[in-house]
Amino acid sequence: EQDSIILADESIKDGSTATVVVFDDGTLFTANCGDSRAILIRKNSTWCTLTQDHKLDLESERKVVTRIAKERGQDPEPEIVNRRGTWRTLAADRRRGLAVSRSFGDREFKNSNHGLTCFPYCTMSSLSEEHVACVLASDGLWDVVSEEEVAEAVVAARENYPLLTARDLSEELCRMALLRNSQDNITVMVVFIKHCH
Structure with missing residues (x-):
């Protein structure tokens, strides 16, 4: 529904990705x-990935884009090319491309012969006393900082700086990405998990 609202507003040309988490009773x-x-x-710095990247680098996502374009009756198929190691679907002008296969908005790629969609990947996880934090971030972080490094930084900060806030840690992870010359926008949210007994 949100995607339809965004697409209906002709002043919005670009798009965005989204990651949403809801904590409910464990x-x-x-x-x-x-x-x-x-x-x-x-607590031990191990982690699990809760999401799935929807990038055209994945053959399965290229197939999804092609299938959806066919289902929409769009002919010809979307033009998906590998430029400098990154798969992209090309805009009509063939100069611009999009590396994600799912997003909100991106009118040009949804109103032409592209199979771009906003269908989400969903998971459900049970929380335990072992879980200490959840980190949500854009690819501006993940492109230059590994999940392992993020997990280790979060656990170390919690152990060594108990007064550090989730916001402080979010800003520190952003700085880490900037110091590594991230070329994309950087959004980070750290959520500390508090267990009630």
Whole structure:
């Protein structure tokens, strides 16, 4: 529904990805669309990825885009090319491309012969006493900082700086990405998990 509202507003040309988490009575529900990502971190610095990147680098996502374009009766098929190691679907002018297969908005890619969609990937996870944090971030972080590094940084910060806030840690992860010359926008949200007894 949100995608329809965005697409109806002709002043909005671009698009965005989304990752959403909902904590409810010991269960974590996650949905994502695009290449923003969320991880769930344990006390021992291990983590699990809660999302799935929707990038055209994945053959399965290229197939989804092609299938949806065919289902929409769009002919010819979307033009998907590999430019400098990154798969993209090309805009009508063939100069611009999009590397994600799912997003909100991106009118030009949804109103032409592209199979771009906003269908999310959803997961449900049970929380335990071992879980300490959830980190949601855009690819501006994940392109230059590994999930392992993020998990280790979060656990170390919690152990060594107990007064550090989730916001402080979010800003620190953004700085880490900037110091590594991230070429994309950087959005990070750290959520500390508090267990009630």
